[in-house]
Amino acid sequence: MNKHLARPLALIGVAILLLLVGQILMPGFLSLGQVSNQLKIAAFLGIFGLCQTIVIAAGGQGLDLSVGASATLGGILGAALMQGSNGLTAPALLAAVAAGGLVGIVNGVGIALMRVPPLVATLAIASVVDGGTILGVSIVHPANSASPLLVAIGGWASGGVPNIVIVWAVLGAIAVWLLSASAWGKRLTATGANPLAALLSGNHVTGIRIAAYGLSGALAALAGFLLTGYVGQAFFGLGDPYILTSVVVAVIGGATLAGGRAPYAGVAAAAIMMTVLVSLLTALAIGEAGRQIIFGLVLLGFLALDRMMKGSLRAVILSRFRTPTPIAAASSAPDTSRGG
Amino acid sequence: MTETLPLPPACVTARRISKSFGGVAALDSVDLAPRPGRVLGLLGANGSGKSTLCRIIAGEMMSDGGELLVDGQPARFTTPKDAVRRGVVIAHQHPSLAPDLPVWENLFLGMERCGRGGFVSRAGSRRAAWHMLQAVGLDIDIDQPVERLSAAEQQLVEIARALSREPRLLILDEPTAALSAALVDRLFAHVRALAASGTAIIFISHRLQEVEALCDDLVVLRNGRRVGSWELDGSLDEARVLDLLTGDSDAPARLTERKPRDTQDVVLTLEGLCAGQALRGVDLDLHSGEILGIAGLQGQGQEQLLDTVAGFRRKDGGRILHRGRALSPHRPRDMIRRGICLVPNDRHRQGLFMDQTVGENLAAVALAMQPRPWRLRRRRLAEFVRQTIPRLLIKTRGPTQPVATLSGGNQQKVVIGKWLEGPVDVLLLSDPTKGVDLRARREIYDTIGDLVAGGSAALVYASDIHELLHHCDRILVMYEGRVVETLSGSAMTEQRVIAASFGRAA
Numbered sequence: 038m039n040k041h042l043a044r045p046l047a048l049i050g051v052a053i054l055l056l057l058v059g060q061i062l063m064p065g066f067l068s069l070g071q072v073s074n075q076l077k078i079a080a081f082l083g084i085f086g087l088c089q090t091i092v093i094a095a096g097g098q099g100l101d102l103s104v105g106a107s108a109t110l111g112g113i114l115g116a117a118l119m120q121g122s123n124g125l126t127a128p129a130l131l132a133a134v135a136a137g138g139l140v141g142i143v144n145g146v147g148i149a150l151m152r153v154p155p156l157v158a159t160l161a162i163a164s165v166v167d168g169g170t171i172l173g174v175s176i177v178h179p180a181n182s183a184s185p186l187l188v189a190i191g192g193w194a195s196g197g198v199p200n201i202v203i204v205w206a207v208l209g210a211i212a213v214w215l216l217s218a219s220a221w222g223k224r225l226t227a228t229g230a231n232p233l234a235a236l237l238s239g240n241h242v243t244g245i246r247i248a249a250y251g252l253s254g255a256l257a258a259l260a261g262f263l264l265t266g267y268v269g270q271a272f273f274g275l276g277d278p279y280i281l282t283s284v285v286v287a288v289i290g291g292a293t294l295a296g297g298r299a300p301y302a303g304v305a306a307a308a309i310m311m312t313v314l315v316s317l318l319t320a321l322a323i324g325e326a327g328r329q330i331i332f333g334l335v336l337l338g339f340l341a342l343d344r345m346m347k348g349s350l351r352a353v354i355l356s357r358f359r360t361p362t363p364i365a366a367a368s369s370a371p372d373t374s375r376g377g
Numbered sequence: 378m379t380e381t382l383p384l385p386p387a388c389v390t391a392r393r394i395s396k397s398f399g400g401v402a403a404l405d406s407v408d409l410a411p412r413p414g415r416v417l418g419l420l421g422a423n424g425s426g427k428s429t430l431c432r433i434i435a436g437e438m439m440s441d442g443g444e445l446l447v448d449g450q451p452a453r454f455t456t457p458k459d460a461v462r463r464g465v466v467i468a469h470q471h472p473s474l475a476p477d478l479p480v481w482e483n484l485f486l487g488m489e490r491c492g493r494g495g496f497v498s499r500a501g502s503r504r505a506a507w508h509m510l511q512a513v514g515l516d517i518d519i520d521q522p523v524e525r526l527s528a529a530e531q532q533l534v535e536i537a538r539a540l541s542r543e544p545r546l547l548i549l550d551e552p553t554a555a556l557s558a559a560l561v562d563r564l565f566a567h568v569r570a571l572a573a574s575g576t577a578i579i580f581i582s583h584r585l586q587e588v589e590a591l592c593d594d595l596v597v598l599r600n601g602r603r604v605g606s607w608e609l610d611g612s613l614d615e616a617r618v619l620d621l622l623t624g625d626s627d628a629p630a631r632l633t634e635r636k637p638r639d640t641q642d643v644v645l646t647l648e649g650l651c652a653g654q655a656l657r658g659v660d661l662d663l664h665s666g667e668i669l670g671i672a673g674l675q676g677q678g679q680e681q682l683l684d685t686v687a688g689f690r691r692k693d694g695g696r697i698l699h700r701g702r703a704l705s706p707h708r709p710r711d712m713i714r715r716g717i718c719l720v721p722n723d724r725h726r727q728g729l730f731m732d733q734t735v736g737e738n739l740a741a742v743a744l745a746m747q748p749r750p751w752r753l754r755r756r757r758l759a760e761f762v763r764q765t766i767p768r769l770l771i772k773t774r775g776p777t778q779p780v781a782t783l784s785g786g787n788q789q790k791v792v793i794g795k796w797l798e799g800p801v802d803v804l805l806l807s808d809p810t811k812g813v814d815l816r817a818r819r820e821i822y823d824t825i826g827d828l829v830a831g832g833s834a835a836l837v838y839a840s841d842i843h844e845l846l847h848h849c850d851r852i853l854v855m856y857e858g859r860v861v862e863t864l865s866g867s868a869m870t871e872q873r874v875i876a877a878s879f880g881r882a883a
Contacts, residue, residue: 218753219750219751219752219753220744220747220749220750220751220752220753221750221751223737223740223744223753224744224745224750227730227741227744227745230730230732230733231726231729231730231731233726233727234726234727234728234729234730234741235730235741235745236689236708236709237687237689237709237719237721237727237728238709238741238742238745238795239709239710239713239742239745239746240710240745241708241710297730297732
């Protein structure tokens with residue numbers, strides 16, 4: 038248990054530290070309104086991070102670069118169907134999520150059955166979906182504004198807590214249970230850790246992978262739909278800012294690109310930490326260029342720290358009372374090639 | 378160095394080497410002095426420290442204590458490359474090859490032959506690669522990726538690569554585990570020639586007859602200590618070696634005689650089973666309560682037969698009848714539902730989740746097969762794991778130990794154990810004791826025996842003939858994708874099996 042909580046707690050600790058630094062530099066940074074606003078932004082990033090967590094866990098260099106396209110589709114389709122009416126919000130939500138799920142399943146079929154590498158498959162599908170969305174909009178000219186109900190869910194707060202954060206908390210709790218404490222989650226991580234052994238142990242590896250991409254697409258569309266409520270209207274390119282940032286938070290949160298791990302608590306904490314960092318940099322009036330540089334350095338720094346901590350931990354385990362220095366390269370090299 | 382020694386001095390000497398992992402001593406002050414021109418056999422059960430010792434000598438690991446001497450001078454190898462530079466080369470039991478790269482590139486991995494301007498000399502490398510492979514008796518397309526090779530071919534590529542580095546000390550870590558008898562003979566001829574030219578060789582094997590045939594000196598390790606060493610002159614005192622290996626003479630290495638079983642019910646029938654080039658029409662009947670062995674030279678379709686029956690490989694023709702019902706599996710899951718379970722050939726790649734714990738590995742099948750994929754039956758799984766560990770005599774600190782830190786035999790027991798949560802009607806085992814020490818081997822067959830005593834059946838392929846002769850009720854011999862001989866009772870002899878393996882009736 039300790040092991041699973043160390044990273045989320047550390048990331049939350051960093052987020053709190055950044056908030057304190059912000060408060061010192063700019064009094065008011067730590068105000069309740071400011072913090073709840075940041076949680077709101079983190080909620081969207083966190084849902085997109087969940088998409089990546091699931092497909093990365095499924096292994097085979099899993100990655101979903103179509104989350105942006107699915108989100109845009111979900112937002113635009115949802116807005117088109119609900120036509121600003123509260124009554125049509127629920128059916129529009131279902132349609133948007135189903136459309137995203139379908140995009141994800143197409144990804145999954147391409148990846149799991151036709152063996153297209155995930156990077157290429159999801160990039161290609163993203164292009165098709167984006168193009169299709171533009172085409173559809175140019176023919177139909179649909180409504181694009183969110184219903185008052187959706188605006189309330191996406192933008193308002195109840196009792197000081199933003200509604201979207203409540204949605205995220207519920208979704209996150211379900212995700213942690215599904216990925217870490219359900220049999221399906223164990224099958225997913227087994228598939229990612231060693232697809233051959235998983236297949237021979239009776240897992241339906243192809244089905245699991247397709248389901249993982251389907252789930253990712255559905256969640257991305259849901260996020261796009263909610264984002265429409267937050268912004269007030271759907272527009273083209275709605276989900277694009279989240280394509281790479283979602284991968285970044287998944288990696289910082291502890292998902293390993295080799296697959297086999299689905300640590301959503303860490304990813305959620307990473308979403309919060311990154312949101313706070315970005316808002317601190319923005320508040321300090323550091324320009325886009327500076328933010329990009331710091332963003333990249335943080336990612337690198339976290340990965341390096343991760344490696345170092347794992348390395349030192351291994352050294353501690355290997356040498357309870359003496360201090361040998363295992364040669365990392367030599368001792369891991371045969372294992373990796375064997376696994377391949 | 379003293380010149381009065383009757384033998385040439387060792388080029389590389391390991392002196393008082395110690396090493397421990399997580400507080401457990403893997404090596405305790407071990408000396409080893411392989412001499413030029415001689416083959417040193419290193420014997421020991423799994424976990425006795427053979428591999429650790431060799432990896433230290435080859436610079437892949439550093440010792441906690443003791444020293445290495447090269448030509449009498451203390452040396453410190455911090456990487457395998459240091460060792461290679463001083464002439465120490467190791468060929469691993471599990472080949473460390475890059476699966477996507479062609480054979481010839483693998484041969485020069487890290488030691489590329491460069492021509493003018495620092496570019497890899499392609500033609501020269503390929504020509505050299507061809508000669509290297511011919512030397513070990515391997516006639517294959519050098520442009521195909523290594524992953525398409527069989528286990529035996531990969532092993533020979535690994536050995537050819539080691540030989541190409543012109544070692545002064547060559548370490549062969551169970552080179553024969555995946556090889557057929559003919560290839561072993563070829564390899565031995567090559568090793569002898571190499572020794573005659575002045576190379577020192579360390580040879581690790583679990584097969585006593587191979588050590589007897591090849592080695593000049595013998596060192597026996599047990600639990601990280603050197604418990605015996607002597608010169609061999611063409612013959613090996615098996616009783617003495619087995620005593621030293623196991624450490625207690627109460628437990629004989631031979632299997633106790635199995636009772637003859639009721640062999641009326643047919644559990645599994647194969648009729649003209651075909652799959653690709655490997656299976657060209659296999660017929661067999663497997664009876665309830667029976668352990669049926671599959672013998673034959675390497676690569677005669679034995680592995681593919683088990684894979685096909687397990688639903689891991691698609692059949693092209695023929696019928697699989699389980700308890701009278703014809704099956705056409707699409708994936709292993711279809712067969713597992715009917716209790717047809719495979720212990721796969723490659724433990725690390727196909728059998729285990731190496732990053733996970735013993736408990737997680739044991740629960741893998743139960744998790745995959747439970748009807749509803751939502752609720753985790755934690756208590757039931759924990760109970761199953763708790764009972765299975767002692768039932769199969771798995772030596773582990775507990776369910777939370779990483780499976781990668783177990784010895785080979787105990788890892789294999791985990792692969793078998795994961796099937797026991799559900800019903801097992803046909804247990805398929807593909808070379809289950811590859812790289813497994815004698816004691817664990819006996820324990821594994823005891824488990825199989827207990828299982829079939831309950832009315833199920835086992836189909837076992839093993840590369841070691843003696844193992845099949847000891848443990849099986851009947852033996853089938855495969856040759857070029859077909860069953861060419863069925864032996865039972867007094868006809869089950871080594872001679873009959875070997876004759877049939879070469880496609881001849883005795």
